[in-house]
Amino acid sequence: MNYILAIEDGKLPSKRPKRGEKALLIGVKMKKNRIEAIYCKSIEVDGLDVTEAAMKIISNAKPIDIILLGGISYAGFNIIDAVKIWEETRIPIIIISKEKPDNKSILSALKKHFEDWEVRWEKIKRVLAKSKGIHEVYLKSEKNPIYIENIGIKREAAGKILRENTIWGRIPEPIRVANIIAKNISTTFYALKNKNPT
């Protein structure tokens, strides 16, 4: 595995962001723990545009050997269509969660808040089907497991790649770096955007 692309979202623009407000999506391309490039796009809170934004990042970042996604839901309930990305790019995808995703709660939240809940839930279901469920993976024996969904790559191979690219704690380095950048950039980003409406 040479080039890894990790995709993560930033903080929400406010405590109670409105649907359609802009939030950040960050991509980090790494090769053997060296940062090669950073990509930055905006997506809508609770929108339907994260797949398109991710596809643009992927297309800018090519060549890539594997894509790591820091979850399936970005900027609120902007659900990524990971199966579509796999079908269009044929780049294997690993979706990573620190906690076991609670899909029952997600479904009931979707039903409660979104008229178009079925469109969103469909993307989650397709990933679950493709990945044959959510899998527990131990990256370090002394740490808690993480949870993955694997698309276009076998579970064992996915675990191996993640272990090879985890240096600190139990989070693979590209996801860790994408997280740090997304989190720390967001605050200034939103502050500046709101302060300077020019």
Next chain:
Amino acid sequence: MNYILAIEDGKLPSKRPKRGEKALLIGVKMKKNRIEAIYCKSIEVDGLDVTEAAMKIISNAKPIDIILLGGISYAGFNIIDAVKIWEETRIPIIIISKEKPDNKSILSALKKHFEDWEVRWEKIKRVLAKSKGIHEVYLKSEKNPIYIENIGIKREAAGKILRENTIWGRIPEPIRVANIIAKNISTTFYALKNKNPT
């Protein structure tokens, strides 16, 4: 040397930015080539506020053992007062340039474009005095040299730290990473700011 903080600016907001327009300032804190944190502030194009913004980043990033600055001039001619930062923090500073700074050209540009050119030039002069000039340093024998000004640290010690933290090419890793982030974040940052004046 444990904690290194590198500070860099992003791209200018446009080809001919107006004085006072907001630009990005990025700080990257690393420990043995591990990214610990990212900091992001906004500064004014051709403004006088980069020293204050850098001081805020430094104060958030503490503890820090050494500060690397990717030049003396940020977002146009927003000159950093590196000697003041040294006096207030007592953290050694190394200012790094890939090309030998041409202070004669800088002085004539300052005189041409700024009524307050003396305030800006004063900061450059003070660094030159404190650092006893600009020094050529070879980080890798087969590569071109870089140019440094060192404050609060001897030239030999500065060179040693830079060599220890240079993995790829001839740019110390924290500055390389800060550059990648600043450069790649800026475009989206400015686009989003201008598109969404809410």
